[in-house]
Amino acid sequence: MKKHITKRMISEKTMRIVYYVLLVCVSFVFLEPIFRIISKTFMTPEDVIDPVVDWVPRKLSLNNLKVAVKVLNLRQTLTNSIVFSGILAAAETFCAAITGFALSRYEFAGKRFWYVMILLCFIVPTTVLMIPRLMMFVTVQESIKFTLIGTPIPQVLMAVFGQGVNSTILILIFQNFFNLIPKSLDEAAMIDGAGPFRVFMHIGIRLSLSTVLVVFLFAFVWNWNETYVTGTLLRSGMQLLPSKLSLFDSEFEGVVSSTGSAFKLNEAYKMAATFISIAPLLLLYSFVQRKFIEGIENTGITGE
Amino acid sequence: MKRKMKTWKQRQNRSGYLFMLPWIIGFAVFTAFPFAATIYLSFTNVSSTILGFEISWTGLSNYITAFFKNVEFVPALGGYLKMAIPYTFVVVVVSFIIAYVLEHIVKLKGFFRTIYFLPVIIMSGPVMSKILDTKVSDMELLTGHTYSDIFIIQMIASYSRSAASLVTDVFTQLSTILWFTGIPIVLFINGLQKINPSLYEAAKIDSANGWQILWKITLPIIRPTALIITVFTIVQLGMFDINPVHSLIVTYMGNTSGGLGFAATYAWIYTLVVLVLMGIAFLIFRERKTKVKHY
Numbered sequence: 001m002k003k004h005i006t007k008r009m010i011s012e013k014t015m016r017i018v019y020y021v022l023l024v025c026v027s028f029v030f031l032e033p034i035f036r037i038i039s040k041t042f043m044t045p046e047d048v049i050d051p052v053v054d055w056v057p058r059k060l061s062l063n064n065l066k067v068a069v070k071v072l073n074l075r076q077t078l079t080n081s082i083v084f085s086g087i088l089a090a091a092e093t094f095c096a097a098i099t100g101f102a103l104s105r106y107e108f109a110g111k112r113f114w115y116v117m118i119l120l121c122f123i124v125p126t127t128v129l130m131i132p133r134l135m136m137f138v139t140v141q142e143s144i145k146f147t148l149i150g151t152p153i154p155q156v157l158m159a160v161f162g163q164g165v166n167s168t169i170l171i172l173i174f175q176n177f178f179n180l181i182p183k184s185l186d187e188a189a190m191i192d193g194a195g196p197f198r199v200f201m202h203i204g205i206r207l208s209l210s211t212v213l214v215v216f217l218f219a220f221v222w223n224w225n226e227t228y229v230t231g232t233l234l235r236s237g238m239q240l241l242p243s244k245l246s247l248f249d250s251e252f253e254g255v256v257s258s259t260g261s262a263f264k265l266n267e268a269y270k271m272a273a274t275f276i277s278i279a280p281l282l283l284l285y286s287f288v289q290r291k292f293i294e295g296i297e298n299t300g301i302t303g304e
Numbered sequence: 305m306k307r308k309m310k311t312w313k314q315r316q317n318r319s320g321y322l323f324m325l326p327w328i329i330g331f332a333v334f335t336a337f338p339f340a341a342t343i344y345l346s347f348t349n350v351s352s353t354i355l356g357f358e359i360s361w362t363g364l365s366n367y368i369t370a371f372f373k374n375v376e377f378v379p380a381l382g383g384y385l386k387m388a389i390p391y392t393f394v395v396v397v398v399s400f401i402i403a404y405v406l407e408h409i410v411k412l413k414g415f416f417r418t419i420y421f422l423p424v425i426i427m428s429g430p431v432m433s434k435i436l437d438t439k440v441s442d443m444e445l446l447t448g449h450t451y452s453d454i455f456i457i458q459m460i461a462s463y464s465r466s467a468a469s470l471v472t473d474v475f476t477q478l479s480t481i482l483w484f485t486g487i488p489i490v491l492f493i494n495g496l497q498k499i500n501p502s503l504y505e506a507a508k509i510d511s512a513n514g515w516q517i518l519w520k521i522t523l524p525i526i527r528p529t530a531l532i533i534t535v536f537t538i539v540q541l542g543m544f545d546i547n548p549v550h551s552l553i554v555t556y557m558g559n560t561s562g563g564l565g566f567a568a569t570y571a572w573i574y575t576l577v578v579l580v581l582m583g584i585a586f587l588i589f590r591e592r593k594t595k596v597k598h599y
Contacts, residue, residue, distance in 0.1 A: 117331060
């Protein structure tokens with residue numbers, strides 16, 4: 001009997017070691033590129049060429065960063081990106097909140113149908129929708145003589161009406177959170193004469209401010225990273241950080257020819273540029289990472 | 305004048321649709337209509353003039369061109385399938401394993417979760433391509449080896465060359481594939497946490513070991529979650545430049561003088577393929593009726 005127990009404990013211990021080894025190994029996949037980016041960012045040109053220097057630069061240099069800041073036109077693109085993603089995120093959050101509220105609070109005819117439609121929106125590839133969307137905006141633009149393509153207006157419209165990036169997930173987060181608020185609160189408010197909007201504002205939103213924040217942050221990050229819809233509708237109307245990053249190569253090719261050691265030098269600049277463009281997101285994540293993870297766990301997207 | 309009181313049901317309907325209205329409008333204008341329009345456009349030729357778009361019906365000619373005349377589409381579609389099927393499989397399996405392990409450790413749980421959630425935050429097309437650039441060049445510079453030199457791969461190659469190339473592909477791309485596991489891991493953890501712990505206790509009392517519990521309890525219960533994750537992964541994989549069909553469609557969309565109808569054809573065929581893939585996933589993960597054995 002005793003022997004049995006010790007054997008079991010040993011096997012549990014080995015399992016635990018295996019688990020940790022596996023986790024460390026796989027997390028390397030995510031951390032290595034980030035560390036690589038950071039280390040290259042601060043290398044001097046000599047260190048970049050030197051094959052002996054692999055991870056840790058001999059001397060910290062801010063030169064790469066300076067060049068990248070200049071090429072990216074950072075001050076402009078950063079504010080643009082923040083404003084752009086912020087507006088879209090706010091619009092998306094608003095629509096997700098009211099839609100989630102409707103799904104959680106009211107028993108209206110055809111609710112199941114709309115619920116399925118919301119889920120279907122998530123499955124349909126955006127690629128298939130973009131061609132008519134583009135044509136629609138161009139046609140409207142021609143008929144009202146007001147430029148739409150090249151401005152954020154089309155995307156803001158889409159976000160306000162609930163068709164932004166991953167809107168489905170945001171709606172589900174809200175719906176699940178509203179489900180947790182007891183309905184008796186609504187009923188009490190309604191007896192006191194509150195209309196549906198007051199119930200929504202004073203009970204729904206008041207109690208879910210942290211959810212609002214989580215949804216906003218998700219929408220912000222996803223809009224920040226989105227390049228396909230932005231590339232189709234906004235194009236170069238506004239200089240954004242991620243799209244500027246994808247142009248970085250071509251803009252830089254002209255400056256230095258890329259062969260041999262010059263290629264490696266360019267790479268250091270590119271890494272610095274990449275570092276700059278993910279730094280805001282990493283910063284955000286480091287402050288609210290727990291909220292992020294809990295937020296996605298509460299979607300209930302996995303089905304009850 | 306007597307105002308008619310509304311019934312409870314009417315009020316529910318009115319308020320519900322009031323709140324749903326923006327989404328329904330958006331759905332009709334920006335999703336349902338474009339979806340139908342793409343199907344229509346795929347049978348037409350769209351040319352943009354000063355007056356706007358000129359749409360002319362061409363019947364099946366776009367499809368014929370796509371499949372039989374153009375040399376780019378069929379290989380791109382094949383490339384997509386060759387990528388999507390093994391990648392989705394790897395993403396689902398790996399993210400399940402990691403979620404399972406993350407649920408079974410005690411120390412450093414929060415730390416590892418923070419790391420594994422990173423891809424969700426920083427993954428975007430341009431950043432990914434930068435990261436991959438360094439990866440490939442590093443690999444070649446450092447070792448000069450490719451995976452096809454490995455003994456086992458060569459063994460597979462002697463049976464079937466395409467199978468071997470598929471396996472090498474998965475291994476070379478493994479670090480890319482793993483970047484897609486962000487949200488799947490969180491969803492799997494969520495699914496695992498919902499399993500009633502008393503089921504595990506009952507199994508342990510019946511002297512089931514961990515392996516048996518995994519196959520007899522955890523996996524059957526987690527199956528619906530796995531289906532959702534599979535669908536999610538297929539959607540995700542389609543949105544990046546590693547999907548050759550996607551980049552092809554984007555190229556044609558840039559050509560506004562005459563490429564839009566053609567792009568619609570490509571997009572529509574691609575969507576059908578994606579839906580078929582999802583259908584297959586659905587068949588794999590559907591509830592199977594288990595036969596009850598009578599003794």
